[in-house]
Amino acid sequence: MSPSMIALSVIFGIVMVGSIIGFYAGSRYKMDLEQWTVGGRGFGLMLVWLLMAGEVYTTFAFLGASGWAYSRGGPTLYIIAYLTLAYVVSFYILPNIWEVGQKYGMQTQSDFFFKRYGSLFLSSFVALVGVIFIIPYLQLQITGLGIIVNVASFEGISRNMAMIVGVAFVAGFVFVSGIRAVAWVSVLKDFLMLFAAVFLGISVPYIYFGGIGPMFSALAQINPGHLVMPGGTTNMGHTWYVTTVLMTSLGFYMWPHLFGATFTAKSSNTLRRNAVIMPLYTISIPLIFIIGYSSILVVPGLENGDMSLLTVVRKTFSSWFLGVVGGAGAITAMVPAAMLTLTTATLFAKNFYRPVFSPGMSDNQVASMAKGLVLLISAITLYFAIFSSSTLVSLLLLGYSGITQFFPGIVLGLYWRRVTLAGVFTGMIVGVAAVAFLMLNKMDPFMGINAGFFALCLNLAITVLVSLAVPAHSNPFEEDAAV
Amino acid sequence: MKKPSPWSLLVGSIPFIGTCFTVPLWDRVEPMVLGMPFNLFWLTSWVLLTPLCMWVAYYIEVPGNPESSASRQGDGT
Numbered sequence: 001m002s003p004s005m006i007a008l009s010v011i012f013g014i015v016m017v018g019s020i021i022g023f024y025a026g027s028r029y030k031m032d033l034e035q036w037t038v039g040g041r042g043f044g045l046m047l048v049w050l051l052m053a054g055e056v057y058t059t060f061a062f063l064g065a066s067g068w069a070y071s072r073g074g075p076t077l078y079i080i081a082y083l084t085l086a087y088v089v090s091f092y093i094l095p096n097i098w099e100v101g102q103k104y105g106m107q108t109q110s111d112f113f114f115k116r117y118g119s120l121f122l123s124s125f126v127a128l129v130g131v132i133f134i135i136p137y138l139q140l141q142i143t144g145l146g147i148i149v150n151v152a153s154f155e156g157i158s159r160n161m162a163m164i165v166g167v168a169f170v171a172g173f174v175f176v177s178g179i180r181a182v183a184w185v186s187v188l189k190d191f192l193m194l195f196a197a198v199f200l201g202i203s204v205p206y207i208y209f210g211g212i213g214p215m216f217s218a219l220a221q222i223n224p225g226h227l228v229m230p231g232g233t234t235n236m237g238h239t240w241y242v243t244t245v246l247m248t249s250l251g252f253y254m255w256p257h258l259f260g261a262t263f264t265a266k267s268s269n270t271l272r273r274n275a276v277i278m279p280l281y282t283i284s285i286p287l288i289f290i291i292g293y294s295s296i297l298v299v300p301g302l303e304n305g306d307m308s309l310l311t312v313v314r315k316t317f318s319s320w321f322l323g324v325v326g327g328a329g330a331i332t333a334m335v336p337a338a339m340l341t342l343t344t345a346t347l348f349a350k351n352f353y354r355p356v357f358s359p360g361m362s363d364n365q366v367a368s369m370a371k372g373l374v375l376l377i378s379a380i381t382l383y384f385a386i387f388s389s390s391t392l393v394s395l396l397l398l399g400y401s402g403i404t405q406f407f408p409g410i411v412l413g414l415y416w417r418r419v420t421l422a423g424v425f426t427g428m429i430v431g432v433a434a435v436a437f438l439m440l441n442k443m444d445p446f447m448g449i450n451a452g453f454f455a456l457c458l459n460l461a462i463t464v465l466v467s468l469a470v471p472a473h474s475n476p477f478e479e480d481a482a483v
Numbered sequence: 484m485k486k487p488s489p490w491s492l493l494v495g496s497i498p499f500i501g502t503c504f505t506v507p508l509w510d511r512v513e514p515m516v517l518g519m520p521f522n523l524f525w526l527t528s529w530v531l532l533t534p535l536c537m538w539v540a541y542y543i544e545v546p547g548n549p550e551s552s553a554s555r556q557g558d559g560t
Contacts, residue, residue: 074510080526081502084533088495091537091544092487213518220512220520227512227520238506245503269545276537279530286519286527415486 003319007152010323011330014192015169018331022173022185022338048265048274052258056083057193057281059144059333063306064392065285069292071305071391073231076289081245083282086252091275094253095268096414100477102263108343109259109406110351115476116413117421120355125425126406127351129432130256133402134344135381137255140395141337142167142385144306145330151310152326160386166330170337171378174345175371189335192328194284200325201287204294204312215294226296240445243453244397251404251452257336257343306392341381345373398439401452405431408456408463416467417475423467431459491543498533502526 001009061079068076097112104115109130114123142163149162205215220227230236253259265271288309295308299315302308313325349370354361361369390398405428412419434455438444444451487495509525516524 074522077510077522077526080523080530084502084526084530085498088498088533088537091495091540092492096485211518213515216515216518216520220515224512228510228522229506238510241506241510242503249503272541272545276534276541279533279537282530283527286523286530289523 003322004152004154004156006319007154007323007326008149008157010320011149011152011327014188014324014327015330015334018185018188018334019169019173021188048261048270049277052261052274052278056258056278056336057190057284057332058336059141059148059329060392060396061285062193062196062288062329062332063144063147063309064140064396065288066292066295066309067304067306067391068393069289069305070295070302070308072233072236073226073293074229075231075233075236075241076292076393077229078241078244078248080282080285080289081241082248082252083285084279085245085249087275087278089249090253090278091272093411093414094262094271094275097259097262097410098265098268098271100414106263107260108347108351109254109256109410110347112259112413113409113424114351117409117424118476119421119425122421122425124352124356125428126409127347129402129405129428131344131348131352133399134256134340135377135384135399136390136395137399138337138340138344138377138381139384139388140392140399141333141340142170142381143395144333144392145337146385147304147307148310148326148329148333151307151314152322154314163382163385166333166337167378167382170334170341171374173334174338174342174374185331185335189328189331190281192324193332196325196328197284197287197291200309200313201290204291204298204316207316208294208298212290215290215297218297219293222297227293235445235448237448239448240450243445243450247404247450247453247456248397248400250407250456251400254403254406254410255399256347256403257339260343260346261339304391341374341377342370344377345370348373348377397444397450397452401435401439401444401450401455402432404452404456405435405459408460412463412467414477417478418467418472419463420467420470420473422470423463423465426466427459427461427463430462431455434458488543491540494536494540494543497536498529501532502529 061083065076065079068079100106100112100115104111106112106115108127110123110127113126114120117123145166146159146163149157149165150159153162202212205212209215209218216227226232229238229241253262262271265274291309291312292305295302295312299308299311302311310322310326310329314322346366349366353369354366408427408431409419409424413424432455435452438446438451438455446454510522512520512522514521519527
């Protein structure tokens with residue numbers, strides 16, 4: 001068998017094992033809307049941890065982080081900081097989101113906005129913005145899948161063809177199984193990814209340089225500026241770092257799929273304990289950086305940094321091992337992609353289509369519409385993945401800039417009695433418009449500041465000012481608690 | 484619904500100071516520690532220190548043993 005056949009067979013085998021786990025996990029439960037989207041609200045610490053780790057550690061962390069370490073260096077460090085601080089933020093907001101979610105039977109982020117502010121316009125707007133900005137994140141996963149199969153086949157299978165196959169797998173996977181499957185396949189994915197990160201992070205520098213220390217010494221001699229900010233960029237200095245870390249760590253749980261995963265927990269303390277242990281998972285990220293940094297010296301001159309991790313594996317190890325790493329990467333893209341597609345479909349059907357176009361739909365009709373939408377969303381994502389060429393990290397930051405605009409509405413909604421519908425709605429519209437304007441005109445970073453953070457500050461200021469300017473209205477969360 | 488206590492918020496702000504606002508102080512290559520540039524070593528240490536901070540915050544928010552906190556939840560908000 002040729003090396004590419006061996007690598008591809010191993011990848012296919014790993015993906016099949018993942019799919020079988022997924023189908024089995026899903027098939028034991030009767031799938032109504034509640035079970036399909038929030039797993040019947042019965043997940044304990046273990047399953048919530050797996051589900052959240054499964055959604056967070058995507059192909060972005062695997063290929064994107066090493067890719068940016070390769071091409072940009074120092075600024076990539078923001079990833080370690082935000083993947084630690086996001087859980088700190090979650091400790092203070094998720095338990096209360098869970099409490100109100102439990103009380104009002106919320107399944108999605110839009111449900112939260114509807115219950116708190118009582119406006120279908122606002123909650124449909126939130127659903128639409130969520131769907132729009134989740135597409136780049138989904139595109140990131142599909143692009144990652146394409147890179148994996150492309151490199152593993154020694155460029156024998158084109159990236160577009162690889163992405164089509166990947167999308168078909170993801171859609172099939174979601175169709176049959178729902179959220180419980182995602183949590184269980186995460187076990188396989190997390191194990192493979194941790195193994196790959198630890199093994200490669202230690203062995204690659206050891207094989208070529210005799211250890212991590214000598215590798216960094218060699219790199220520091222050739223290009224010391226690459227290891228600190230702004231690294232390989234001109235505009236990603238310390239101001240960019242601080243604003244990007246703040247924007248991404250505050251925005252992290254604003255992702256509709258992560259916000260939705262909150263509702264799968266059994267109790268609010270499950271979420272608190274989860275927040276305490278989640279940062280430990282981030283320990284794999286420095287190892288992935290080390291792989292990216294080593295690749296600068298081992299496989300210099302790659303046009304696309306996102307290919308560096310796999311290219312260095314292909315150069316160093318035999319093809320079956322390339323298959324193992326590729327398989328880990330493929331599952332790392334598929335699990336979150338499945339979750340994202342599921343959330344996007346449910347959001348669109350339940351919180352945008354039903355209230356706006358067809359208020360009479362039953363929950364079962366919503367569920368079957370969501371399943372149909374899975375196919376449509378997969379097709380749209382595939383279209384964008386084929387016709388655009390952003391790096392994985394840029395796609396992630398674009399998505400973050402958009403969804404972070406939900407932060408004022410959610411956090412003030414929980415903790416500030418005086419916040420009003422008018423305030424939140426105008427703030428969010430201005431925030432999203434600012435993001436769209438700055439991103440479309442390629443003005444990120446804006447005066448050294450992360451564009452999404454700039455928009456978030458505008459959004460927050462307007463939310464507060466308009467809220468204070470209009471008459472107060474009642475806060476359903478507090479009134480019901482008093483009864 | 485219960486707001487987070489000021490003490491637990493204070494503990495939670497420690498990782499923000501360590502990994503975010505102080506970046507000009509530690510974004511350096513030298514001295515290398517455990518073979519890593521100083522900035523990478525610094526952030527990696529905070530990955531391990533942050534759960535400790537949050538563990539303290541947890542005991543501020545949820546005092547006592549797990550049973551009592553579970554029953555407190557049962558009372559509703």
